[in-house]
Amino acid sequence: MTDLERRYLRLVRLLYPARYGRERGSEIVGTYLALAAPGRRWPSPADVTDLAAGGWRERLRAAGATGIGPGIRLAGTLALLTATALAAGWTVVEAQWVTEFEVPPLGLVVWVAWLLAAVVHALSPGRWTRFAIGVALTLTVAVVPLAPVIGAFRPPLYVLLPQAALGLVALGVPRRPPLWLRLAPLAGAAALLPAMASILHGSALSTYYGQSPGSAGQALPAIGLALLLVTLLLAAGLALRNDFRGAWALLLLLGPIGMLSLHSLAGELAVQLYGGGPNASWSTLLASAVAVAVIASTLVPLALLAASSRATASSGPAASSRAASSGPAASSGPAASSSAAASSPAERCPSCGSITGRQP
Incomplete structure (x- = not known):
């Protein structure tokens, strides 16, 4: 050897x-x-x-979880579509920041990187798409420690964390999707731009940190709810055809959906701890983010464990029935001979081209 x-x-x-x-x-x-x-x-x-x-x-x-592969690809497609649409909206916010302060913020680099990842996905899906998503994901995380070092403004954490969570799931995008699916993230971003421009009012700071209906703290939970409803509808429709990839996609997307609601969760936690209005603080944001991450990271392993237990339990009776059917009584007589002939490899006749069974 x-x-x-x-x-x-x-x-x-x-x-x-x-x-x-x-x-x-x-x-x-x-x-x-x-x-x-x-x-x-x-x-x-x-x-x-x-x-x-x-x-x-x-x-x-x-483990009996054959549907998780297609589920990862479905969740990756939905995550990339949502991340691209959000990046388009935040690009408008950052462009407004440049107009107001004449200083390009770090967030603009992050959001442009996500839009470029969607362009790469449309033009060259597969390895290059994952590379572009990885670059955008790295910039999303790196902007947090980099901003105080260079004294630059960055988006708030409850905007960056959902984008990072969506990016992790988006790494599961299919390698060779059809053209319409490759163009879906860019189409979603283009559809959101007019709506985002009409919602924006006031300064970029008020959009990120304000409490108006168009602010990040109010818009992100609504987007998370929309993503949840779309995934639920897809899961229900696919389950009617005995296809459970939608259920796996839902489990994978619960983490990003929870992160999209991070500001609301942190505000409610602040009310429970300190009373008063739902004003999120660093401590409540951190506690909410950790809770969402821990819960989301345990759901898929638990589902895999349940699927494995179910597969093990169902394989016992099936193995017993197969053993009974292969006993001595089932291995004699014309039925056994015809079964053996039917299970023998097939050959193509060299003269007429017809398929014939190989005789023992």
């Missing part, structure tokens, strides 16, 4: 379920060895990524 083969086998045992690795490990490793360049001693990064993705799929299939 060569070093390369040994390393591929180690990866298969690490990434795949134990039973699947024992049964199919040699076949998987043989495929990668056949495609490996001569003289290679280590698996390539692309092969490691492919093995990790395959192992993830097999573990989900073993």
Whole structure:
């Protein structure tokens, strides 16, 4: 056994379920060895990524959660659409800031990066889209410590945190979506721009920190509610066709939806703790964000555990029935012979081209 083969086998045992690795490990490793360049001693990064993705799929299939993959892609599409629409609206706010103070704020860089990610998704979906989303996500997080260092204005945390949460889910966008789905985020942003321009009034500061219906604290929970309703409708419609990717998408999007309501949650927490009006503070914003993150991060593992338990419970009776049907009484007589003939591999006749069963 060569070093390369040994390393591929180690990866298969690490990434795949134990039973699947024992049964199919040699076949998987043989495929990668056949495609490996001569003289290679280590698996390539692309092969490691492919093995990790395959192992993830097999573990989900073993847990009875086969719908989570399509659910991740559906949630990624909805998250990117929402993040792009929000970025378009906040770009209008930041442009107003430039008009008022003649100083480009850091937030403008963040929102333009999200709009560019939507453009990349329309033109080159797949790896480049994820790279663009990763850059926008990095800028969204980096602007928080960078703003006080350079003395620049940045958007409030209850605006940046929902964008970051949506960006994490948006990394699951499909690799090769149809054209209309690639254009959906840009279409949503274009549709929101006139509405955002009509809602804006006063200064950019009042839009971010005010309490009017067009302010961030009031608009974000409404957008979160709209995202929740759309996802619920999709989940219900898909469930009627025995397709549960909408339910998985809903679980994945509950975190961003909770972050969109962060300002309202922090305000209500402040009322419970201190009394008075619903005025969010740093402490209540932090406590609300941590609570939303913890709850959202436990929902999918709990759902996977429930799906795995259900699959294990249902596999017991099915295995017993299969064992009973394969006993001695079922393996004799003409029915068994015809069943064996039907299950034998098919061949194409070289003279007439018809499909015939291979005779024993």
